[in-house]
Amino acid sequence: MYQYSRRYSGPLEAVILDLAGTCVDFGSRAPILAFQKLFADLDIELSETQARGPMGTEKREHIAQLLALPEIAQQWQARFGHWPSDTDISRLYETFVPVQLKTIQDRTELINGALALQDYCVAANIALAANTGYSRAMAEAVLPSIHTQGLHFSSVVCATEVPRGRPWPHMSLQNALELGVSTLQACVKVDDTGTGIEEGLNAGMWTVAVATSGNAVGLDLDDWQQLSRAEQGVLRRRAYQTLATSGAHYVIDSIADLPATLTLIQHRLTQGEKP
Structure with a gap:
């Protein structure tokens, strides 16, 4: 009996970047500032750690996941007399959008290395793309x-x-379709969140x-x-350990x-290796 083993050994064709925290907005502060203001205006305490938990997901889904946290849901019930509903999520999202647009506009500076990366990709004939948990209005x-x-x-x-945001692979697959890549093995997904890494792995x-x-x-x-x-070293090691558990092939600063x-x-x- 014979088995056929197919291996791709060609060039990289595409790099797909996340936006906030990856190529702009060092620290991915814009989403956090918006979420914390959204809940503070409702007199609901939301810690930064809680706000960052669903980071990378589509923003309405992010709000839904925050409201599903027991400590947040209990505050909501005490404040409004009922548990958070889908209607509440929709209303919160409508309130959130203009707040998020403002914080995004205040944090658009490229992260150091973005233009050098572009130069590298141009020289190597690698297409450069982006996907994001932002809506189109937020991205614009x-x-x-x-x-x-x-x-x-x-x-x-x-x-x-x-159809579905991260961790589903749909955004990266849509990028690949628009770029016309020949194989997904020739693509690299770059992200600062575990759910964004899952997206790339699933693709x-x-x-x-x-x-x-x-x-x-x-x-x-x-x-x-x-x-x-020393302080940077502690935070760096912790971040590397967290992201390594996401299954990323590489973790970089x-x-x-x-x-x-x-x-x-x-x-x-x-060498014929696969992702």
Whole structure:
């Protein structure tokens, strides 16, 4: 009996980046600030750790998951006399959107290394794309600034534009369709959240998690830089450990380290390895 083993050993074709915490908004602060304001205005206490739990998911789903937390649901019941309902989720989402748009517009600066990554991809003929848990309106609050700063994507997919957001693979698959890639093994998904890494894994892609610039540390760049090396080391190790459990093929500090990682992945592809 014979078995046929099929291996791809060609070039990388696409890199798909998350937005907040990956290529813009060091610390992924914009979503957190919006969620905390949303609940504070209702006199409901929401910690940053709680707010960050569902990070990476579509924002209405994020709100639903927050309201499902027992400590949040109990506060809601005490405040309004009933447990959170689907109608409550929809109303909260409508209130959340303008708050989120404001915080996004305030945090559009590219993370260091984004333009160098683009140069690497252009030289290697690798398409650069993005997907996000933001809606299209939210994405449009940041994309013009991204373009003005010199970063350009060949495809941008939002969670509200596919049947299901992360951790389902639909956004990455839609990116791949729009880019016209020949095989998913030639794609790399880069994200700062476990659910974003799951998305890439579920799509059959290589995955790279960014630790210090994103959700796992969660600090603004200025706050991060004010820490001592020892303090940074503690937070970095904790973030690496958290993201390693997501199944990411690689964990790096930020996209400044991504070109070197892409070179390693390309070598593994040449050897016929699969994600």
